[in-house]
Amino acid sequence: MSNTPPVHDADLSHIPPRDKAELLSQALPYIRKYHGKTIVIKYGGNAMTDPALQQDFAEDVVLLKLVGLNPVVVHGGGPQIEDALNKLGKKGHFIQGMRVTDAETMSVVEWVLAGEVQQDIVGLINAAGGKAVGLTGRDGGMIRAKQLKILDKDDPAKEHDIGQVGDIVSIDPSVVKALQDDQFIPVISPIGFGESNESYNINADVVAAKLATVLQAEKLLMLTNIRGVLDKQGELLVELTPRRIDELVADGTISGGMIPKIAGAIDAAKSGVNAVHIIDGRVPHAMLLEILSEKAFGTMIRSH
Numbered sequence: 394m395s396n397t398p399p400v401h402d403a404d405l406s407h408i409p410p411r412d413k414a415e416l417l418s419q420a421l422p423y424i425r426k427y428h429g430k431t432i433v434i435k436y437g438g439n440a441m442t443d444p445a446l447q448q449d450f451a452e453d454v455v456l457l458k459l460v461g462l463n464p465v466v467v468h469g470g471g472p473q474i475e476d477a478l479n480k481l482g483k484k485g486h487f488i489q490g491m492r493v494t495d496a497e498t499m500s501v502v503e504w505v506l507a508g509e510v511q512q513d514i515v516g517l518i519n520a521a522g523g524k525a526v527g528l529t530g531r532d533g534g535m536i537r538a539k540q541l542k543i544l545d546k547d548d549p550a551k552e553h554d555i556g557q558v559g560d561i562v563s564i565d566p567s568v569v570k571a572l573q574d575d576q577f578i579p580v581i582s583p584i585g586f587g588e589s590n591e592s593y594n595i596n597a598d599v600v601a602a603k604l605a606t607v608l609q610a611e612k613l614l615m616l617t618n619i620r621g622v623l624d625k626q627g628e629l630l631v632e633l634t635p636r637r638i639d640e641l642v643a644d645g646t647i648s649g650g651m652i653p654k655i656a657g658a659i660d661a662a663k664s665g666v667n668a669v670h671i672i673d674g675r676v677p678h679a680m681l682l683e684i685l686s687e688k689a690f691g692t693m694i695r696s697h
Contacts, residue, residue, distance in 0.1 A: 533571075
């Protein structure tokens with residue numbers, strides 16, 4: 394399989410009716426198996442910026458809700474934050490790959506994530522026939538946070554202050570559960586609050602993994618800009634266990650930005666989430682295909 398995303402083609406008229414019926418009937422056991430179950434979706438990457446893929450994502454979320462699953466969306470917004478800061482002439486300052494977030498930057502992060510990005514997603518889902526509701530970690534006292542401490546990579550005794558970047562203290566999912574029970578689809582911005590009511594920007598992968606754990610979700614889906622976890626030959630690893638992941642990190646197969654994604658995935662898998670899927674968000678309807686068919690459009694991490 395090549396790395397280039399497939400051409401978006403929503404026209405299904407070339408598929409004979411019998412094949413369509415076959416496709417639909419294949420989804421039935423999966424619909425039955427996951428009916429009433431919670432699925433947490435981390436939404437980011439190309440799927441979030443390409444208009445055709447945005448449409449596919451919204452349709453997938455609505456369809457999952459209609460067939461009886463309970464999708465919960467957690468979104469990122471790094472590129473959008475970068476654009477907004479550039480427009481304001483504010484230069485980003487990074488320490489060990491983490492954005493230093495002062496009070497002014499934090500206010501931009503809040504209006505971009507909780508305003509623009511979140512409301513775009515809510516609008517897309519509603520236009521596709523769903524009932525989405527936007528939340529931040531402040532709503533219902535959902536995400537309590539504290540300042541994330543960054544230890545110097547060369548001198549562990551030294552700490553870096555990167556401002557209002559948060560570490561999750563606890564998640565109270567009662568507002569999410571209340572919305573789910575009422576047929577709504579929660580769309581969550583990864584912003585938490587501290588003891589003095591200060592805001593914190595939290596990594597969206599971390600929020601999704603922790604929320605999936607607290608909700609005891611059936612699945613955690615992470616939409617990314619890659620095909621999944623690849624081996625040294627560039628072949629897709631369709632299924633992994635925590636033990637196999639340790640081996641792949643040790644021999645350098647898994648490295649760089651993939652490590653934090655995988656770490657969150659493993660934590661969720663070890664804490665009761667049955668399966669974590671790292672999915673290629675550049676494939677139209679990848680999420681639906683991953684959940685309701687036998688085909689793999691990414692890497693599934695099982696708890697054991």
